[in-house]
Amino acid sequence: MFSTRLLPLMLLAACQSGDISVSHVEVDNDGDGYTVAVDCDDAHATVNPDAPERCDGADND
Numbered sequence: 001m002f003s004t005r006l007l008p009l010m011l012l013a014a015c016q017s018g019d020i021s022v023s024h025v026e027v028d029n030d031g032d033g034y035t036v037a038v039d040c041d042d043a044h045a046t047v048n049p050d051a052p053e054r055c056d057g058a059d060n061d
């Protein structure tokens with residue numbers, strides 16, 4: 001009975017740590033620390049939600 005009570009917890013832990021199928025929103029293509037879910041330009045590391053807005057015509061934040 002000990003193992004049957006632990007099994008759901010083990011499956012849950014495995015799902016959280018090893019499932020990469022749900023991680024497309026967690027991909028950080030430019031490596032700036034912001035995933036595609038929050039990074040408005042995931043092709044440029046200088047563009048992220050914490051980047052200062054600069055007068056260069058680009059939307060830096």
Ligand SMILES: [Ca+2]
Nearest residue numbers: 030032034039
């Ligand atoms: Ca990024």
Ligand SMILES: [Ca+2]
Nearest residue numbers: 041042044047
């Ligand atoms: Ca970016």
